[in-house]
Every structure is written in C-alpha cells, then in structure tokens.
Amino acid sequence: MKIKRSMVLVSSDPHSLDKGAEAVYQRFSEELKAFDLSDEISLSKISDMERSDVAPFVIVYPEATVYGPVTPDDVHFLVEEHLFKGRIATRLQAPTKELTGKIAWLSARSGTLPAEQRIVLERAGVIDPDSIEDYIVHDGYQALGKVLTGMSPTDVIELLKQSGLKGRGGAGFPTGSKWQFVAGTKSEKKYVICNADESEPGTFKDRLILEGDPHSIIEAMTIAAYAVGADEGYLYIRGEYALAQARLLKAILQAKQMGFLGENIFNSGFNFELHVHGGAGAYVCGEETALIESIEGKRGEPRPRPPYPTTNGLWDKPTLVNNVETLANVPPIIRNGAAWFKSFGTPTSPGTKVYTIMGNVNLTGLIEVPMGITLREVITIYARGMKDGKQLKLAQTGGSSGSIIPARLQDTPMDYDSYAKAGVSMGSGALLICNEDTCVVDLAKVLLNFFRFESCGKCNPCRIGNQRAFQILTNISEGLGSMNDIDALQDISKWLFEMSNCGLGQTAGSPIKDILNHFREEVEAHIQQKECPAGVCAMSGKSTQTV
C-alpha cells in the first residue's frame, strides 16, 4: 500500500476553470515531476467548494492550507516552498473565510488517503500478526535493541519528553513526565501496566492495534519497563477481546523464545516478565486504579487519588499505566527520533490520533490522522460526507472523557490544546457523528443510562446522581418535564464533577452540561411546548417506570 504524504487539490468548478484552473493543475503535475515528488504527493481536482472569491484556489492537505488565487506562474514557488521544503507559503495564502455548511466533494481522488499518516497502525493489516518474523522484517524490535544496547533509562525518558507524546487513553497526560515520575520513585519492585480495557462504547482502536500488531506493544512495554526500572508487567485486556488475547499470548511466547522477553535481554542484564490479565466486563476497570484493584483480585473500585499509581500502584509499588495507543507510539519515536515525531500534528500535540468513526456518515471505520485535523475534514474526506446529504448536528467524542461537539465547532483543530480552549474534550478516539434527526435529550439519556449502569457505586454523587439525572431526562423525553428540572440537572452535573471519586462520575455530567450549553432551546422545547423538535422522543405524557 502506497501512502501519500500530502494531497493537493486544485479547484475545478466552472468559475475556476474560467479563470485558468486547468493550467494551474497542469503546472502542478509538471512541477511535482520535476521535484520528483509525484510518488509522495497526490494531485486531484475539487469542485463544489464555495471559495469563488479566491478562484482558482489550491488546498494542500494534511495542513489544509488554502492558496488563492493561484496563477500557473505561482506553482513552481508553491511546490518548492510547501511540498519540497515543507513551509507554508504565506504570501499566497487565501484570506480565511468561514466555510459554509456545504460539503466539499473530492472528485477523482487518486491513490490512497494522503492525510492518513500511519505511525501506530503502520503494520496493522500489513503483516501477519502471528509471525514474529514479519514483525522483525518491518523494523520490529529495533527500538528495543537500540535502547538496551546504547541508551540509559534517562536517555529514553528525555527522548520521550522531547517528542511531546501525550497519553492517548483520554486524559492526554504527557507520557515522558509520567515515566519520569515512576523512574524517580525509589523502590526495589516496580510494575508497568498496559491499559487495554477499552470499554468506551464505540471505541475499538486498541483492539485493532493488538490484533494486527501484538509485538509492537510487547516491545513498547519492555522499553517502558527498562526506562522506569520495572521488571514485571501486566497487560490488562478487555475480557471480550478473545482474539487479541490469543494473539498476544502467542506473541509473548515467540518473544520469549527469541529472547526479547525474559532474562538478560540483548545481553544487557535487564530482565522483564510480562503477564496477560483478562478483564471481566466492567467499564470502570479501565480507570487505572480500579484496574489495579482488579489485577490484585479485588472488586474493581477506583481508589481515592492521591496517592497516584506512579508512587503507590500495583501491590502498593510504583506503577506505570499507559494506554495501548500511547505505547504503540514509543518504538517509532525511538527509531526515528523526537524531531521526526514532531513533524506530525501540531506543535503542542505532536503525532497522530486513531479514531473510530461511526454514525450518520457514508463510510464508517478506523483512521489514523495527524493531530490538528478538523472534524469537517474527518467527515468530508474519510467518512465521505454525511449520509443522504443530511446536515451535521453534533459529534460525540468517545466515552466518559468525551464531549458533545456542536456542528459550529467542526472547524476547530482536533488536538488537546485547541479542544481544551474550545471547552470540549478529545475523548478516547470514538467519533459518533450525528445528523439533524438526532435529539439531544435522547442522546443524553442514552449516555446517562450507560453511566448509571457502569457506576461502581462506591460514592454517593455518582451512584445516586446518575440515576436521578437519568430519571429527569426520561421525564423530559415523555413530556413531563418542568423548568425546575433544568436547574436540577445543572446541579447534579456540578455535584458529579465536584464530588465524585473517579473520572467516571466526574465526567458523567458533561453530556448534560454540553446539551444545556449548546442546545438549550431544544431542551426547553421539550418542556415548554411539550414537543421534541427532532421527533425522536415519545412525549407520551406518561411516566415510565425506570429500574
């Protein structure tokens, strides 16, 4: 599979053609050849984009830079600057303009998806996951060899810190710093844990990495153990992931046979033993302290924090917990360096992110794209637009750490900082795309129903608050709401956030907060006009018994 690193789109609507777009396209084709870039960069035409003010225009992905108006004589400069040297040619950039709701349609998209940059999924779907040989041929265990034969633990941690890698498990905590905390805690015994519980509804990126490329996680965990000073590790994997589990066990056996696990790895004196521990289906066990309790054989209830696992984790020893996708980034960073990693994504959120796309779009599935891509681009390019030409209403990012993102934020770059600034959260990587037929009350009801079931019940605000909020939302959806309910919902959402013991309860109120922030009128219509504008809620006027 040939992966193109960039995509150039030249406008080809009648207005652009009138103004010489075809000549611009031809020149691009020639210049790309002249710079020997034709193999790396795809060139296609685009129509239906309402930027006639700058026609003919050119868009370069993955940066999504718009240039215009462009003349054939500008093309040499653009190719040299942007595509060859990698600098945005600001002189020719089009003035920014709010994109209209109309979706750009990409005609004649050649080859592969260019902005899809595979770092963590590089081998998934390419190699035979049961073959350690295949993994080795594709650069496998090179990073581990490099680390154990020539880098000190401090070197490894420094490199990770420089790379700017942040945790992909939801919270976005800087990985290098977390490793340093564990490395800096003195203890005879330490552990590393890979969090592969992945129970967020609709997320299956970790499963894909584990099923398609199990050795990459074994390699990364071994490197992590060396860096933080651990000699034992646990891979905590969601119980339903039977295939991934089988492949991991097989891969661990192979790695042991070849000496990548066990004693004196790469003759360095470093030992590492790795266990696989299956979960039993509780969502809360993805929370790192509940996960640790579960490995210890106790009920999966989160511990109060602090102390954090970095000092008091598994069996009270310093413990590193990282998500699968986070770990999958480690070997490539070690092989290629921090500067390479930072060449993807945005300055403050480097690298890529894996998303599962679901909902009312033409193509669902899984993508890995640079940080900083926008929701509009994800929907337009990868999901091939909204299904049946309907309009985007909102997107929900995965799980307890996610947000409801209204359509008006679809041009916000998806990276940790931009999202934090906009008051929304990236979540774990599930993107549920919803069209205008979605009712926000119904959506919040579904989410709260999930949380009330998955609450472990250890603390009151979460155990009672989720149940109560769900009941109120149910009443509103039956036409039985009153305006006081809105205040009650707001209070519950605040209490959940302020008083819950763990992340589940702390974020369970965010769907409520989000719908009242962005779609208050729609909620009020349910209460005041007794109607559901999207026509989803039953509005029966009857109270439904809820358990």
Added chain:
Amino acid sequence: MNAIKSLDDLQKIRDAALAKRKLGETSGSKQVIVGMGTCGIAAGARETMKSVLDFIEANNLENVVVTQTGCIGLCEQEPIMQVVMPGQEKVTYGKVDAEVAKKIMKEHVTDGKVVQGNVITI
C-alpha cells in the same frame, strides 16, 4: 531458535527472513492475504479463508502463499482479501464472501485477470 543477544543477531534474522521472502518473489509465488481481525471474522472471513484453501486444494494450485493479517481500518468492506501477483502491485478486494473468493482465486490468482466488481481503493 537461538536467543537474540545483539543488534547484529537481530539484523541477521531480519536478513534471513528478507532473503526467504525474495526467494518467494523470484520463484514467482503468488500471495493471498485475508484480513482476520475481529471485524473480518465477524463479517465471515473464516468462510472466505476456507473457500481460498478449498480452491487451492481442489485445483492443486502451487506457488500460492496464503497468509492472514489484522484489520486495515475499512471495517465496512470486510471480509477483505488482497492478492499480490509476482511483480505487480497489491490488489485489495472488499466484501469477499466465499463465492467471490472462489471467483478471485479462479480469475485473478489462476488466470491473472483482476475481478473488477469488488476492487476497493485504499
């Protein structure tokens, strides 16, 4: 297998595996790859795989290497099957049920003609 103790050892294993692969390519073997992630299997990849293997056995095909791989992220198109003919680019097929697999084995792998209807561009 001896344990790997240095980067040199690792390089040797890698070279040996690469050489084996080269040999496979120059001896003109054809490669059939079936996506066997959970999504693939749920969509019927086991049937697809079985159909491929049955075809090879029934027709005594030689020089065909059948392997599996994980999901490539196009779960809607599963089961996915890829064919690499010697010296040619990989062709990816989507929605390959047992029947389609048989057709691909006959027309593409045996007769060298790509089955257009199920080709997907990735």
